[in-house]
Amino acid sequence: MKYKIQALNGFNMYFDQIISVFRSRYEAEDNINLDQLSVRTGLNRRKSRMLLNYLADIGLSKKRTLKKTDLGIILFKYDDYFQNEGTLWLLHYLQSSNEYLIIWNRVMNHLYDVYEVSKAELLTLFENLEDRVSENTYKYHIGDEIRVILDAYINQKFSKLNLLEFNEDKYFINRNSDVPELILLCSIILYRNVFYPGATSLGIKDLCNSNNSPGKIFIIDEHILRRKLENLKNMEIISIESRGDLDQIRISDDLKLEDVLEKYYRG
Missing domain, CATH: 1.10.10 (Arc Repressor Mutant, subunit A)
Incomplete structure (x- = not known):
């Protein structure tokens, strides 16, 4: 890869x-x-x-x-x-769920599983790269990229998302920020398009807990995400199937990211 x-x-x-x-x-x-x-x-x-x-x-x-x-x-x-906070959430998802941007992607997926983290702890996420990249890249560039990521959420515009707080060499993770439902739906469509292309249904557990899922990248606990999905159902944009062994949402295969995003901006 x-x-x-x-x-x-x-x-x-x-x-x-x-x-x-x-x-x-x-x-x-x-x-x-x-x-x-x-x-x-x-x-x-x-x-x-x-x-x-x-x-x-x-x-x-x-x-x-x-x-x-x-x-x-x-x-x-x-x-x-x-300027719109929904735009920032969308940009955050686009960047953080992108496995090509390997450092950003691993760091942001990891934050879901912890309540505080240090830069040293984040460096350990990349020990498997030591034999796959140059010595200079492993020693310097990975740590520098982690610094850039942390700075983006503390000092730059992503700080408006309030995902991280810094205190005494530790970064504390804030969970369950109020991501707008239509922006959440945009991220679900992106997740579907990349990881389940052509699918018209997605398991709710996957949306909550899988790597690169909206729940994980937005750091939203399952009960909060389920409530937001219920709100989208009430807006008649998605349907939820929870009978028998089913625990999934259904989205039309012609539901386009750009149409949902335009609906969000138009209010």
Whole structure:
């Protein structure tokens, strides 16, 4: 499996730069080049390219061509400065559930299972990579990426999600934040599309507890997630089957992420 150790090449997650590249990309025609993008953003060519690649990793531009995506078009239309908390939850899910971004992915899945954590503890999650990456990457880049992740949720814009608190070398995990139901549904569709493509039903236990599931990435306990699913059922967007041996939700195969997200932004 291919993976990327550093989502942002070791840079902190400065949202002003990410937003600048995102807006400049979506304000322009599809054939914008890196020199034009650098002029628009004031960032050098190398960093502009790196941030464009990051946007591609999380689905806001296309791989290789770096053209616009349907999801990116919706975000640009309704929240191009990423001010809405639902946007931040969605970006958090897109990044944290992405197994290609291996350090971010393992760290965020791990947080569901603990109530506090240290950087040293998080480093142990990657001991199996010692023989698979260079000595320099293992010694320095993995720890640096963990630093970037923790900083993103303490000092950068992801701090608004209130998932982590820092005190005396420990990071304390806050559970059961109030993720909007329609954003939760967006994450369920993303989870289905990546891990169960074509499925029209998903086990609720999987949605709560499996790696990369909405419950795990959002750090929501099962009883809270079930209540939110019930709310979505009452909105007549999904159905719940809990008779006999069944404990699952059903979602239409033509329910599109972009349609749900647009419904969320329209209120």
